[in-house]
Amino acid sequence: MTTPEHAGLFDAYLRDDLSPEEKAELTELLQNKDGKQEFAEYVQMSGLLVRAASRLEAESADKAIEAASRTMPSIKALRGPRQARGRRRRSILRPLSILAAAACIALAAGYIFLYQSVPGEDPVSVAHIIETSPDNTVTREGLSLRAAADMRLFPEDRLNTSSGDAWIRYPGEGIAIEVMANTELTFAGHDLVRLKRGQLACSVDGEKLTGSFHVKTPHGIVDVLGTRFLLEVILPSDGGHGETCLEVIEGAVKLTRNDGAAITVGAGQFAVAAPDKDLIAAALEKAAGTVNLIEGDTLEAAGWRHDTRSEGVTSFVKGFSLSRGMLVKGQTTERVRLIKEIAFDEGEISFTYQMNKGYWSFMIRDDIISGNFYEVGFETELNGRHTVRLIVDRAVVRLFVDNKELIQEAGFKIEGRLTRALQTPVILRLHVADQTTLTISDMTIKPKL
């Protein structure tokens, strides 16, 4: 058995935190037989603890889902057989992660054989990544893989969007999910994802959906048919319960809290699932027509977190009604972001901004359900107070700054082309760079109806 002193030494080694004296001590220890054995046993146990502790989380989430399923027999019935199939498949999913990495090798035949050789256990993916920011990861069977476009996702794959957004589609099911930055999402099966933290926007085409679709959070479960909604899990850093916030844009969503209390949230409504809050559906401000922001609303990216919405961000977020501000902890590459979804082919957006340093950008993107991801946007480092007017006319976007049309020399840059289908909502997105202080006022969005 390892002594406490040696345990400290081994831990320091495994954390790459040895002092020169400790390094010498360990070197000496590893030169005798008992020391070698003691060290190797310790490393083995440490590895097992890493693995076992990582699995604890997934298992406890499964138990929570099972508990929720007991109060919702329909869900249990729906997911039971699929979940069981997914679990049996685990052992052969592991090679898949390796095969995915080696997909370019000419072993496709062997790959197929690998799965066909196990009767009844076809390697059916549940979804796939359409696009992702670099450095996002997918954890599969304990292995961390770099997320990539076209990557298939299998039951129990965990997506971690530490570096930026990712877009997911469920083939044939009409389900599209935009996973925002700093989100952890597990693909539990064909009909269930677990949102541990962060935010997602989900579109479900009811006509294509063959069964139902559920999103489990630490606070409850969302039961989806055909709908479009935003879901966010906020977990405070002090270890409190946190909350799950749901905003429904289209259709209706059933939100069931962990204690069994349930509510149906309709289009234009939001609800919050938290142990200490009433479960009610309240109306969001209307999106159509003009949306006004309150004068003086300020965004300060650095150091703000999305769980501090009560500290001055609320009014800004509410001003956008359908959107939820996602303020991420400020580091050099992270940004503040606001999203606004609104359906129009033609319209106008105008606002005034005041900025003293930093930069910000504005993007218009096609609806995620259509599968097009072309963006048109502009960014600027132009400081001072300026009035911006953006005219959207189907695929053409014109930008006016201080009543002058698109002036590159003034520090604006326009990129991209909007290639959206008619009658689909566009997503307007405001990014504010780290260390930027931006005040926006008088924002109006006027769709031409």
Place this chain on the structure above:
Amino acid sequence: MDKQYINAEAIMKAALKYQDALVTYAYAMLQDWASAEDAVQDALVVVMNKWQDFKPGTSIYAWVRQIVHFKTLEAIRSRQREITTEDEKLQDLVQGAMEGYLTEERADGQSSRLKALQECMSSISRGALDLITGFYRDANSYEKLAEIYGRSVEGVRKMLYRSRRQLDECTRKRLDNPEECA
């Protein structure tokens, strides 16, 4: 492995059986769990590409571990950190210790050991489990855990040591007497 059964699928299946042990081996070399998983993943891709290089009749575990070893060396080199002769000596000793201990038999039993450990984890206190999780899964330092749980650093160190010893003993007991513990 019998020659007539050798193909990419059989080699991969055999290699994957040792995956946990291989990650442990790489972990000892790289001192970082995520990097160890990456190295083993890279090694398994090599196995997929070069499976014809495996010599029938030899140990597939030893062959794959050798590939993992090369991958760990690649990873160490890619860190672009100055490596002293003392570092190299320690690296060799760690390699020797792990190769001597993680035999094919032990590697084969790694999954049973993991299962036993997972069962044992349900028997320790919530507080101890939180510390174990915080230290091993979340890679928090003693200092950070002391801050989170409002304990002294020494208190955290002792509790982790005790919990780990308790889990170690429980795991051994379960492996020795599986029926008794069931």
